[in-house]
Amino acid sequence: MAGQDDIRTTAEAHEEAALPQARVALVDPGAPRTAEQKPLPSAVARKPLQEKSPAEWAYERLILYIQNFEEQLDSEHEIAMGFAGSDTGVMRIEGVGFFDPDIVTFYGCDESGAKTQLVQHVTQLNVMLRALPKQAPEEAPARIGFRLVADLEQEAAS
Template sequence: MSTVVEADQIRTTAEAVEAAAIPRRHEVHADPEVAPCEVPDAVAQTPVTEKSQAQWAYERLILYIQNFEKQLDNEHEVAMGFTGGHAGALRIEGMGYFDPDLVTFYGTDSSGVKTQLVQHISQLNVMLRALPKQIETAEPNRIGFRLAQDLTKA
């Protein structure tokens, strides 16, 4: 059995490899009230090496969307802004992935036109935006909650 020494910590090679495959994240916000997104056990316990790039991007995007929505008031919903071009924003109504390397977003654009974006993970560049609710309802549409429920089923 071989060992690895890291910052005054001795681990077996197996422990070092396992630690390298477990997802890590770090965030700092100017506002101390902004909590970092929580990573469900179903996501954190599966080593990254066992996921396709598309699945891994999909799972992390869900966590970011859900955390973004937690910061919104009842008058706003999450949307995704596009970089480059003049496509505007997509009100996110669904999301998926196609192994090994495609992520897709479903929704409507600012004109209310049904829209789907299919993007290769190497081109993935998402800006989350808060848009006013389209329909006057008591509660805003929270897609992040539904997407996160899907992660826990995995």
């Protein structure tokens, strides 16, 4: 017979079904926390998963991965992305966007400084985050992840 702790209300069951699931297994238990191990910011959790387009949900999770990656960089490096399955090089990430229902966009520049943009369908999304030396060694490193999270929080507040 099920105990009192096993009984859930319909509302609790719906809430659990609406929450995204994430999991990670790491060799080093002392490694820095990953994006999957951190609680979702309220700005991301504000809207039920079923109400998000694939593009919006991919965009929000990319922001979390970018921010988490940047938290682990030293002051001499900035975030960039490599193109999985391609030899087109690396793009320094200067912006990320989405266009419902299924497009995610990255803005930035390549290793030579040329303006670069990647428009990608969510079903083809493959992003390798990389650390590159800063372009301007005398300036503070650019940290887009924190700006992206702030934008989500500002949007949620309005």
